[in-house]
Amino acid sequence: MPAINESDYGSLSQTPHGILKILGGYGNxxxxxxxxxxxxxxxxxxxxxxxxxxxxVSSAIWGTAALPxxxxxxxGFAVGSIRWYVVSSQEALLQLQRYPALLRMHVVSNFPWLPEYARHGPSWYTPQRFGTGWVRRSILIASWLSAQPALDEIQKQAEEALVQEYAEGRVHVQDEDRK
Structure with missing residues (x-):
């Protein structure tokens, strides 16, 4: 396990996953x-x-609740985990449709031991290809999670550009166009 200096604790506590680095020694x-x-x-x-x-409910009915x-x-654990997998799978496939080059980069960097993914260009990375099997879908979800900061930045910049257009009066309200 990599050693963590005491001076690192201050900066680690400020990062989103710093607690995992402190407790588990995870670097990435x-x-x-x-x-x-x-x-x-x-x-x-x-x-x-x-x-x-x-x-x-069971303690109100039977007076005990251990087995229920x-x-x-x-x-609940199984339902929660499966539901999270389904929702994150749908979101990852949607982001793959929008940003195939970005997700390709994260697939290649997160799974360097799978060279077949590095051989193909961004056009190979489609929701149809990654949505068929659980292995590819799981690889895509893990890569989507690591791409999250970049996806957030893209969203932030798009929102800032849209706000700027509204501020400059270049975007008209849809109700005015319908009149």
Whole structure:
């Protein structure tokens, strides 16, 4: 595990994934590691909600809640993780449609041990190709997560340009066009 200097703790606590670097010694919290972490958070939060809700209901009915809590929290973890996978898969495929070159770069950098992805250009990276199998879809989701800062920056710049157009009066309200 890489050593972390005490002076690094201040800057690490300010980054979005700094706590993972401090606790686990991870130097690169992105791609597959971030995918697993977010899946666990989604599953755990759903497990807590379903487990506690079933515990309250079953203790009111039967006076005990041990077995219903265990069963429903386990179901909750599975449901939460699967739901997160489905939603993130849809979002990753949508972003692949919009920004194939960016996601290609992240696929190649996150999975260097899979050289077949580096052989193809951005036109090969399509939602149809990555939406068919669970392996490619999982690779895409992990790469989409690591591309998130760049995607956020693209969104921010597009929003700033649109706000500037409104401020300069170059964009007209749609209701005025309909009159």
């Amino acid at each position: 919290v992105r791609g597959p590691g971030l995918f697993m972490f977010r899946s666990m958070v989604a599953g755990t939060s759903t497990a807590m909600i379903m487990g506690l809700a079933s515990g309250i 809590f265990v069963i429903f929290s386990s179901i």
